[in-house]
Amino acid sequence: MATDILMPALSPTMEEGKLSKWLKKAGDPVKSGDLLAEIETDKATMEVEAIDEGVLAKILVEEGTEGVKVNTPIAIIAAEGEDVSAASAGGGAPKPEASAQPAPAPDMQAEGQADTPAPSAKTGDDAPKAPAAPATITNKAPAPVMAEFPEGTEMVSTTVREALRDAMAEEMRKDDAVFVMGEEVAEYQGAYKITQGLLQEFGARRVVDTPITEHGFAGIGVGAAFTGLRPIVEFMTFNFAMQAIDHIINSAAKTLYMSGGQLGCPIVFRGPNGAAARVGAQHSHDYSAWYSNVPGLKVIAPYTASDAKGLLKAAIRDPNPIIFLENEILYGQTFPVPKLDDFVLPIGKARIHRPGTDVTIVSFSIGMTYALKAAQALAEEGIEAEVIDLRTLRPMDTDTVVESVKKTGRCVTVEEGFPQSGIGAEISARLMVDAFDYLDAPVLRVTGKDVPMPYAANLEKLALPNVAEVIEAVKAVCYR
Amino acid sequence: MDAAKDAGQAASDTSRAEAQRSGGAMPTGAAATHAPAPNAPQFTREEDLHAYHEMLLIRRFEEKAGQLYGMGLIGGFCHLYIGQEAVVIGMQMASVDGDQVITGYRDHGHMLACGMDPKGVMAELTGRRGGYSRGKGGSMHMFSREKQFFGGHGIVGAQVSLGTGLAFADAYKKNGNVSLTYMGDGAANQGQVYESFNMAQLWKLPVVYVIENNRYAMGTSVARASAQTDFSKRGISFGIPGEQVDGMDVRTVREAATRAIEHARSGEGPYILEMQTYRYRGHSMSDPAKYRTKDEVSKMREEHDPIEMVRKRLIEMHGVPEAELKATDAKVRETVNESAEFATHDPEPDPAELWTDILLEARA
Numbered sequence: 145m146a147t148d149i150l151m152p153a154l155s156p157t158m159e160e161g162k163l164s165k166w167l168k169k170a171g172d173p174v175k176s177g178d179l180l181a182e183i184e185t186d187k188a189t190m191e192v193e194a195i196d197e198g199v200l201a202k203i204l205v206e207e208g209t210e211g212v213k214v215n216t217p218i219a220i221i222a223a224e225g226e227d228v229s230a231a232s233a234g235g236g237a238p239k240p241e242a243s244a245q246p247a248p249a250p251d252m253q254a255e256g257q258a259d260t261p262a263p264s265a266k267t268g269d270d271a272p273k274a275p276a277a278p279a280t281i282t283n284k285a286p287a288p289v290m291a292e293f294p295e296g297t298e299m300v301s302t303t304v305r306e307a308l309r310d311a312m313a314e315e316m317r318k319d320d321a322v323f324v325m326g327e328e329v330a331e332y333q334g335a336y337k338i339t340q341g342l343l344q345e346f347g348a349r350r351v352v353d354t355p356i357t358e359h360g361f362a363g364i365g366v367g368a369a370f371t372g373l374r375p376i377v378e379f380m381t382f383n384f385a386m387q388a389i390d391h392i393i394n395s396a397a398k399t400l401y402m403s404g405g406q407l408g409c410p411i412v413f414r415g416p417n418g419a420a421a422r423v424g425a426q427h428s429h430d431y432s433a434w435y436s437n438v439p440g441l442k443v444i445a446p447y448t449a450s451d452a453k454g455l456l457k458a459a460i461r462d463p464n465p466i467i468f469l470e471n472e473i474l475y476g477q478t479f480p481v482p483k484l485d486d487f488v489l490p491i492g493k494a495r496i497h498r499p500g501t502d503v504t505i506v507s508f509s510i511g512m513t514y515a516l517k518a519a520q521a522l523a524e525e526g527i528e529a530e531v532i533d534l535r536t537l538r539p540m541d542t543d544t545v546v547e548s549v550k551k552t553g554r555c556v557t558v559e560e561g562f563p564q565s566g567i568g569a570e571i572s573a574r575l576m577v578d579a580f581d582y583l584d585a586p587v588l589r590v591t592g593k594d595v596p597m598p599y600a601a602n603l604e605k606l607a608l609p610n611v612a613e614v615i616e617a618v619k620a621v622c623y624r
Numbered sequence: 625m626d627a628a629k630d631a632g633q634a635a636s637d638t639s640r641a642e643a644q645r646s647g648g649a650m651p652t653g654a655a656a657t658h659a660p661a662p663n664a665p666q667f668t669r670e671e672d673l674h675a676y677h678e679m680l681l682i683r684r685f686e687e688k689a690g691q692l693y694g695m696g697l698i699g700g701f702c703h704l705y706i707g708q709e710a711v712v713i714g715m716q717m718a719s720v721d722g723d724q725v726i727t728g729y730r731d732h733g734h735m736l737a738c739g740m741d742p743k744g745v746m747a748e749l750t751g752r753r754g755g756y757s758r759g760k761g762g763s764m765h766m767f768s769r770e771k772q773f774f775g776g777h778g779i780v781g782a783q784v785s786l787g788t789g790l791a792f793a794d795a796y797k798k799n800g801n802v803s804l805t806y807m808g809d810g811a812a813n814q815g816q817v818y819e820s821f822n823m824a825q826l827w828k829l830p831v832v833y834v835i836e837n838n839r840y841a842m843g844t845s846v847a848r849a850s851a852q853t854d855f856s857k858r859g860i861s862f863g864i865p866g867e868q869v870d871g872m873d874v875r876t877v878r879e880a881a882t883r884a885i886e887h888a889r890s891g892e893g894p895y896i897l898e899m900q901t902y903r904y905r906g907h908s909m910s911d912p913a914k915y916r917t918k919d920e921v922s923k924m925r926e927e928h929d930p931i932e933m934v935r936k937r938l939i940e941m942h943g944v945p946e947a948e949l950k951a952t953d954a955k956v957r958e959t960v961n962e963s964a965e966f967a968t969h970d971p972e973p974d975p976a977e978l979w980t981d982i983l984l985e986a987r988a
Contacts, residue, residue: 360820361823362785363785363820365789366785371794391782391785395782402760403761403981404756404757440983491986
């Protein structure tokens with residue numbers, strides 16, 4: 145019986161890839177373990193092995209094809225002696241093992257163009273209690289409320305990944321004191337390809353591969369910053385920065401104060417924060433609330449590619465230690481980025497991402513994906529939500545939130561982090577003080593559940609917030 | 625200070641092999657004799673006078689800090705350097721302007737050795753506005769960018785990664801400077817020390833690691849805390865050279881320091897110096913000292929005091945009249961008394977200081 149070879153998922157977050165090369169041609173016999181094709185993902189080029197024996201009957205996706213969705217049949221393997229010409233795609237063939245993992249349904253992929261990205265597996269709408277998938281809703285991206293670049297500026301579709309790289313490259317061109325260090329940042333081109341091409345342009349002096357030694361290289365970065373250099377320290381994930389958190393807090397954040405203003409520490413610690421997909425409790429922690437607790441730090445957690453670029457450039461120029469929290473799921477998402485020679489955004493300013501009148505939803509980073517989808521669904525039901533992207537967690541732009549709540553009288557916060565002492569808890573406390581008389585309902589928090597992140601797909605989905613929970617919370621504060 | 629440094633470098637012509645013999649002659653452990661090495665490198669009269677003055681300043685300063693602590697004028701933690709003076713002074717005599725110094729929490733001696741103003745240091749100890757950190761750092765947290773002193777760090781071992789970072793910056797800027805990174809025998813067991821050793825050697829960073837082995841990490845003796853008590857060997861697995869040095873003799877310290885600093889400055893990478901020294905006072909002011917005998921301390925003070933050894937040499941070898949040394953003593957006492965006077969009369973920080981120096985203003 146003929147077997148479909150499906151486009152495999154080669155990383156926890158891969159949704160599509162490029163079929164760069166076939167290593168076998170139609171008619172070739174294959175046996176288990178033979179290399180069939182090369183697949184290029186957003187992170188790396190990898191080879192696909194055959195897991196069945198037979199004859200490569202038909203190639204369904206030609207080499208050089210980009211954007212092949214995970215689980216798309218790419219070839220057919222026929223059994224020995226089977227009529228090759230009779231084999232056809234989609235015959236209920238078993239999936240290759242490699243593709244058995246995350247695999248979002250390909251038909252859910254919207255053409256992500258506007259400010260709202262395509263839904264991903266993790267933020268998908270098949271979560272418990274979610275309403276019908278809003279995948280068919282047209283993306284009506286509202287114009288940004290605050291003009292942060294001149295009207296008529298050309299916008300370029302850019303992934304968050306490229307935006308971060310461009311920000312670093314631009315700042316490194318401007319200032320020789322800026323350098324990047326971390327694990328796999330140079331020759332490997334970045335574990336998540338954020339530093340792709342930097343080694344080639346700037347050389348090994350300024351793009352420094354470190355051993356796996358977070359505590360040590362974080363301290364080295366801080367020491368270098370004390371002398372006036374401007375290190376960008378990449379953590380492969382902020383989970384690993386727990387080994388380095390002593391230097392981030394005790395050495396970087398406190399020294400200016402302890403030195404009576406003499407010794408500043410212009411350093412950026414950046415990397416992916418929070419959950420990716422199916423990577424378990426030790427690789428899924430969201431540290432937003434932790435770092436936002438510490439005086440002496442600035443904490444940035446952007447959602448869009450343009451914010452990622454404009455804020456990372458600001459962070460690199462800032463004379464203070466900055467925690468720049470990225471999100472692995474967002475790396476591959478595309479947003480319009482203004483084509484400007486020097487696009488820098490102010491740290492500490494929230495943005496009204498979607499204006500509304502009935503309720504304020506406050507979020508940041510990947511939390512925005514739940515917030516925006518919920519807002520769209522709520523609009524269908526006649527509830528106009530104002531969605532605020534905090535962008536910076538410390539200093540927190542309370543004014544923008546308070547002004548919005550004065551208008552709407554209701555607030556829901558959305559974050560992937562834990563509930564206790566979280567960002568939502570902070571916002572609630574501030575609203576209690578600064579907008580108590582305007583609140584028509586208690587502030588509700590939608591957060592990650594108060595459990596270590598489970599591995600099982602169904603449990604992970606339950607542990608993370610989802611669109612349905614945001615909708616439910618909004619309806620609750622609106623008494624609907 | 626600079627003149628003495630120059631003179632020191634010109635005069636130090638002892639051969640490498642000889643120096644290593646003398647430097648490595650002292651046995652380790654509680655039974656160490658600290659017998660002055662018979663062929664120790666000699667100092668000129670000026671060098672010995674300089675070392676005497678500098679070490680005495682630290683000794684008298686620390687004694688005064690101890691007094692002020694007892695009077696309640698200094699709060700919190702206060703770790704005195706008494707007994708270890710020859711280490712930092714010998715190191716400084718081998719370094720040049722631009723070389724950076726960073727250490728842990730037992731830091732007053734390093735600050736004075738770097739040329740920081742005793743008034744500013746003492747006023748920081750008393751938490752006054754004239755202190756180096758305007759009263760916001762305290763005993764363990766003082767810095768002087770002008771004197772290239774980078775602290776003053778209260779987390780044991782943290783200064784080793786930070787000091788390696790200073791060396792990283794020196795290499796990056798190709799400025800020819802060397803980072804003198806101090807730690808105690810206790811810190812030498814921290815994990816980040818070895819992460820730093822690895823990167824320093826991997827990248828050939830200009831750093832000299834000075835392990836001040838005063839035999840006790842707080843109250844735990846080296847033998848009870850360290851599987852390898854020869855700290856000069858702690859870099860072996862990274863290929864970092866190291867040597868044990870009689871840290872009570874400022875001459876052997878200067879000799880070894882010259883060699884180590886030259887190694888680092890010439891691009892050969894890091895170097896480890898285990899300074900065998902002794903702390904007379906407790907770990908901090910609240911140390912009950914139950915972990916060692918009074919005899920051990922008094923024997924060390926009587927037979928191996930780094931300052932007394934120089935004083936004896938000045939009189940017996942260099943023929944310096946006792947009166948001249950007494951004049952130095954008086955001058956040092958006056959400096960220290962002035963610092964105490966300043967530190968006890970300077971006002972506390974303005975309450976508004978609570979909210980300053982948290983973040984720097986970004987460039988427009």
